[in-house]
Amino acid sequence: MTYQQTKQWIVDGNVDNYPNDTQIQEVAEYIKNNQVVAFPTETVYGLGGNARSDQAIDKIFQAKGRPSDNPLIVHISSKSQLAEYVENITDNAKQLIEAFWPGPLTIVLPHNGKLSPKVTAGLSTVAVRMPDHPVALAIIEAAGLPIAAPSANRSGRPSPTTAAHVTQDLDGKIAGVVDGGATGVGVESTVVDCTTEKVMILRPGGITKEALEQVVGEVLQDPALTEEEEAPKSPGMKYTHYAPSAPLILVDGDINFLRKNVLASKQEGKRVGTLLTQEHQGLSEADKEVIIGSKEYLPEVARALYEALRGFEANEVDIIYSEVFPETDLGSAIMNRLRKAAGGKILQQK
Ligand code: TXA
Numbered sequence: 001m002t003y004q005q006t007k008q009w010i011v012d013g014n015v016d017n018y019p020n021d022t023q024i025q026e027v028a029e030y031i032k033n034n035q036v037v038a039f040p041t042e043t044v045y046g047l048g049g050n051a052r053s054d055q056a057i058d059k060i061f062q063a064k065g066r067p068s069d070n071p072l073i074v075h076i077s078s079k080s081q082l083a084e085y086v087e088n089i090t091d092n093a094k095q096l097i098e099a100f101w102p103g104p105l106t107i108v109l110p111h112n113g114k115l116s117p118k119v120t121a122g123l124s125t126v127a128v129r130m131p132d133h134p135v136a137l138a139i140i141e142a143a144g145l146p147i148a149a150p151s152a153n154r155s156g157r158p159s160p161t162t163a164a165h166v167t168q169d170l171d172g173k174i175a176g177v178v179d180g181g182a183t184g185v186g187v188e189s190t191v192v193d194c195t196t197e198k199v200m201i202l203r204p205g206g207i208t209k210e211a212l213e214q215v216v217g218e219v220l221q222d223p224a225l226t227e228e229e230e231a232p233k234s235p236g237m238k239y240t241h242y243a244p245s246a247p248l249i250l251v252d253g254d255i256n257f258l259r260k261n262v263l264a265s266k267q268e269g270k271r272v273g274t275l276l277t278q279e280h281q282g283l284s285e286a287d288k289e290v291i292i293g294s295k296e297y298l299p300e301v302a303r304a305l306y307e308a309l310r311g312f313e314a315n316e317v318d319i320i321y322s323e324v325f326p327e328t329d330l331g332s333a334i335m336n337r338l339r340k341a342a343g344g345k346i347l348q349q350k
């Protein structure tokens with residue numbers, strides 16, 4: 001489906017006005033009419049559609065070019081709404097919801113069949129979250145529907161953290177975009193399986209393993225996150241993701257090692273890009289450096305990551321080298337995304 005024009009709403013910054021905001025009301029009408037609209041959440045922009053409508057869900061998959069076996073996250077605006085769509089809420093899930101909702105935590109539970117089967121790609125479980133963003137919550141509330149929303153990028157591209165990123169990928173392919181400014185967290189929600197006795201992380205994200213463990217004790221990780229030969233339990237984790245406009249290689253070593261690799265590629269006549277922390281700005285000898293925050297403050301790196309991955313125009317460079325980050329706290333999510341963006345390519349300093 002193509003649109004002559006993808007409508008743009010620039011929403012009022014005053015949260016108190018949302019219940020009567022004519023723009024929010026209009027966006028809600030689009031959702032109720034099974035149109036798909038991109039809107040901000042605290043993590044990344046989502047491409048939202050009525051989670052009870054096959055027709056709306058088809059439009060989401062089509063606009064993104066997303067494989068239909070990759071299920072979507074359902075967004076709700078109150079904790080009590082969860083009970084309408086799941087079979088039962090496990091004790092673990094209850095504790096995590098109390099601690100982290102609204103927020104960047106997605107909970108997988110058995111569903112009760114009331115959503116479009118296309119949302120769950122035919123699985124017996126559904127992934128649900130309550131976003132911590134006033135615009136997202138106002139739209140869900142005004143529509144009075146659960147809203148399925150994957151990240152609002154073309155499949156395979158870096159996720160969008162601004163309305164401009166959404167437009168780059170989906171202009172003319174979706175009915176509209178709600179511009180609510182840049183998102184805060186910058187990487188997607190953590191997805192946890194709560195159907196088993198011990199909670200298992202299927203996708204690292206905005207809520208860290210360390211924070212989850214403070215609430216429910218030991219938390220497992222899907223072995224596929226670290227072992228390449230394992231099949232992931234979260235279907236979306238098996239696809240290429242977040243790819244920048246040139247091949248990306250991670251460099252696990254000091255700045256001198258990174259510079260050596262840059263110079264070697266330049267010797268081969270390649271134009272080289274680097275993704276660098278601000279501590280190393282100007283030190284890589286690359287043709288173009290894109291800065292991704294400070295090594296000392298991972299939330300800033302998470303926020304800057306996708307914009308940085310979109311920071312090289314098509315044909316601007318032939319190869320991109322990136323620094324790596326410690327895999328604790330938010331570093332797990334950052335490294336998970338970087339590894340995928342690099343297709344697993346990593347150089348290790350001896
Ligand atoms: O922060 C976020 O989670 C963003 C914003 C828009 O809310 N959404 C997002 O959606 O990242 P998406 O579709 O790009 O990623 C959803 C992930 C995929 O890896 C998918 O396979 C997994 O959640 N997922 C969805 N339903 C699942 C289920 N029933 N069981 C296991 N994994 C599931």
Ligand code: MG
Pocket residue numbers: 150151159
């Ligand atoms: Mg995505």
